[in-house]
Amino acid sequence: MTDASRTAVSRVADRLRTELGEDAVVTDHARLRTYECDGLAHYKVTPALVVLPRTTAQVADVVRACVEHGVPYVARGSGTGLSGGALPHAEGVLVVTSQMRELVDVDPDDQRAVVQPGVINLHVTRAAQPAGYYYAPDPSSQQVCSIGGNVAENSGGAHCLKYGFTTNHVTGIELVVPDGTVVRLGGRAPDPPGYDLLGAFVGSEGTLGIATEVTVRLMRTPEAVRTMLAAFPSTDEAGGAVSAIIGAGVVPAAIEMMDALAIEAAEAAVHCDYPHGAGAVLVIELDGPDAEVTAQFDEVERHCRDNAAFEIRIAKDDDERALFWKGRKSAFAAVGRISPAYIVQDGVIPRTALPEVLRRIAELSAGSGVRVANVFHAGDGNLHPLVLFDDAVAGEADRAEEVSAAILDLCIEHGGSITGEHGVGMDKAKYMPRMYTDDDLDTMQMLRCAFDPEHLSNPGKVFPTPRLCGEVPGRHKGPHPLQEAGLAEVF
Numbered sequence: 001m002t003d004a005s006r007t008a009v010s011r012v013a014d015r016l017r018t019e020l021g022e023d024a025v026v027t028d029h030a031r032l033r034t035y036e037c038d039g040l041a042h043y044k045v046t047p048a049l050v051v052l053p054r055t056t057a058q059v060a061d062v063v064r065a066c067v068e069h070g071v072p073y074v075a076r077g078s079g080t081g082l083s084g085g086a087l088p089h090a091e092g093v094l095v096v097t098s099q100m101r102e103l104v105d106v107d108p109d110d111q112r113a114v115v116q117p118g119v120i121n122l123h124v125t126r127a128a129q130p131a132g133y134y135y136a137p138d139p140s141s142q143q144v145c146s147i148g149g150n151v152a153e154n155s156g157g158a159h160c161l162k163y164g165f166t167t168n169h170v171t172g173i174e175l176v177v178p179d180g181t182v183v184r185l186g187g188r189a190p191d192p193p194g195y196d197l198l199g200a201f202v203g204s205e206g207t208l209g210i211a212t213e214v215t216v217r218l219m220r221t222p223e224a225v226r227t228m229l230a231a232f233p234s235t236d237e238a239g240g241a242v243s244a245i246i247g248a249g250v251v252p253a254a255i256e257m258m259d260a261l262a263i264e265a266a267e268a269a270v271h272c273d274y275p276h277g278a279g280a281v282l283v284i285e286l287d288g289p290d291a292e293v294t295a296q297f298d299e300v301e302r303h304c305r306d307n308a309a310f311e312i313r314i315a316k317d318d319d320e321r322a323l324f325w326k327g328r329k330s331a332f333a334a335v336g337r338i339s340p341a342y343i344v345q346d347g348v349i350p351r352t353a354l355p356e357v358l359r360r361i362a363e364l365s366a367g368s369g370v371r372v373a374n375v376f377h378a379g380d381g382n383l384h385p386l387v388l389f390d391d392a393v394a395g396e397a398d399r400a401e402e403v404s405a406a407i408l409d410l411c412i413e414h415g416g417s418i419t420g421e422h423g424v425g426m427d428k429a430k431y432m433p434r435m436y437t438d439d440d441l442d443t444m445q446m447l448r449c450a451f452d453p454e455h456l457s458n459p460g461k462v463f464p465t466p467r468l469c470g471e472v473p474g475r476h477k478g479p480h481p482l483q484e485a486g487l488a489e490v491f
């Protein structure tokens, strides 16, 4: 850290101690180190300062202090992100929302909940449940991740196949924009006119400001829920069943796939007792009106059998349903039972490409000697290959990284994306040019500059070659096409 940065941070700290109180400002090195990474633990940076605001006004105080002293800042919810999005800035402030956990208003009549950003995802459902409602987006980390983090990452989950991602469930946001002003985007009512700035904010990974209050949609708890576990000889047949089910017009609440290696890991960790000898299993859940679920369940079972399912189990009660899900939900952590280290990859492909891409991943794995376990949201083609390696063996981490990158290339080659739900963050910024042209990236950069001309809000994330907002876009070809068309200007 330069002397100038150290002085700037210490001025911010002094000011915030006065404005927020002593206990909201962390400067002790040992305590700062507890915030040095998110869920992607191989990137570590100790922040220069941590602050824990409780209110929107306090978040605005923090941002204004940072702007005044030219200090970068990074928002952090629960720190479960898997792309290094909440990785601190070594010369900056980490703004942690864990003290902002108030459920401001839970209103079943309006089917809305208004919450502070540090509220844990599952707590929204718990609050709405007595009235027969729930919050639909359900990342596997939902017991710990925050709504603010979900908004910033546009998080998904097993049930987003039928109900949509976070962006489909957020109707309003209050945020502190990077000049320290408090603004509101959207509200309780859906679809306001004008540009969809709310849509732009959801998924912006902390680069457009800090959300301080979020209004979300509540859904009616379905009348019936039925869950099936189907075992197949291989991922080929399981992928075929997924396409057949959805192609027939049935949209299950969830279809999750695990391959043989992922099943092995889950068995070792949680003894979920999945069918012996399965090359792949599908956990399929249908929900909705009782009569519809019953009719569609028979159809789903038929498609599984037509695609060579050799065992089908139907959960007879909530306990058995929980057991089916236990294997799937514990799969990421379970892989620790069969490998000292692993990369959780996240990419998307059209679901019809599942069998082909899974075969190609198996070839990559065989060719490189790097084991890959697959556990993923099969219904929307959101792959989570877990690339296993031993970090104590020289060169293994690099080989795993190469396989991991090659899997993303496969996703792009098949018309997919480098991330489905975990975000770009620090980790995948380098892959953005594989998916987007310079013009695409320049256009996104223009939006970012419109919100954050000083480039202080989560700098260094999402974009591969961050440029200052005064720089002329169009690195190789002069002005950007939007500039030439008179539709945009450089700030």
Ligand SMILES: Cc1cc2nc3c(=O)[nH]c(=O)nc-3n(C[C@H](O)[C@H](O)[C@H](O)COP(=O)(O)OP(=O)(O)OC[C@H]3O[C@@H](n4cnc5c(N)ncnc54)[C@H](O)[C@@H]3O)c2cc1C
Pocket: 038, 039, 074, 075, 076, 077, 078, 079, 080, 081, 082, 084, 085, 086, 097, 117, 138, 139, 140, 141, 144, 145, 146, 147, 148, 149, 150, 151, 152, 153, 154, 155, 156, 157, 158, 205, 206, 207, 209, 210, 211, 212, 332, 333, 421, 422, 425, 458
């Ligand atoms: C075991 C495990 C399973 C997971 N399963 C899923 C899954 O099924 N689906 C899924 O989508 N993700 C999953 N994740 C990833 C992660 O849980 C999600 O990305 C989650 O939304 C992150 O929330 P968080 O509160 O931990 O955010 P953090 O990690 O703290 O931050 C994530 C990003 O959000 C920004 N941010 C945080 N709060 C705010 C705010 N108030 N305003 C603006 N920006 C903010 C940060 O700057 C950062 O860029 C999983 C993670 C783990 C460890």
